Amino acid sequence: MVEKLARARAAVAAVEDPEIPVLTIEDLGILRDVRLDGDTVEVTITPTYSGCPAMIAIGLEIETALARAGFPKSQVRSVLSPAWTTDWMSEAGRRKLLAYGIAPPNPNALPSCPQCGSENTEQISAFGSTACKALYRCLACREPFDAFKCH
Template identity: 55%
Template sequence: MSAAAVVPPEQILQWLQAVPDPEIPVLSVLDLGVVRGVEWEGETCVVTITPTYSGCPAMREIAQDIEGVLRGHGVTSTRVQTRLAPAWTTDWMTERGRRALAEYGIAPPAERAVDVSGIARRADRPAVACPLCGSLDTRLVSGFGSTSCKALYRCGACREPFDYFKTH
């Protein structure tokens, strides 16, 4: 792609909406909040990503998928760079992503990780709504669910277990 044909970052972001999170495929990397920026350095499209945690094994696959989607749209010179700071937070998830999690059967984060003053907060146990029936009659079964970023809950109303995407 020549410099005259540089695609606006907004268009790149629209294309990246098609890149799913490898662990939760109903979420795009945009809805998860992993993509932190798109810019051009000359004729190279640079996409900055922040992993959900520093040792996330899915980042290589996400980078390859980003490069593949951009190549499919004619962007042949790309670089995906990882930025660890600031650390990823569930606050970066989009509302569309939160809805997709719930529809998939995973309760989205029940609170913000950082309050409006910028101070990180942690509730001992937030009220977590069951993504299957909506009841707040839920209880923590295990601090870890199917992945380290999730906890396992059980609903007292519908009796079903479900994952909760922990606030962090």
């Protein structure tokens, strides 16, 4: 039973974020809980923010991953409270994000440039390539970059 749960959890934890495929939902910190109720796997996620269209895709990805791991019956539940914050993102997740060229969330300051590391950056637009990111520009190397929005 414990082994079965560990298998289900591993399958869910490996699901990638559809917007940032280098990050798993575990890296992002949106995976809250995985439990077994008989044959049904119950997964609890907290969306990065309510209304993020990626969450529908993530729900489907979780169900698909579980089915592939031998769990055809699953239920994905979204819990909005307590609200997800960027603090839930793992250290590994932040490193992967930076390596991917997206500035990790920095609640106390402007994001640093993922290209040159400069903190001399400015926001160009509140909307980056997806709604969960904002577009910034580095004033040192002049490169535009995406930054994960803070909540």
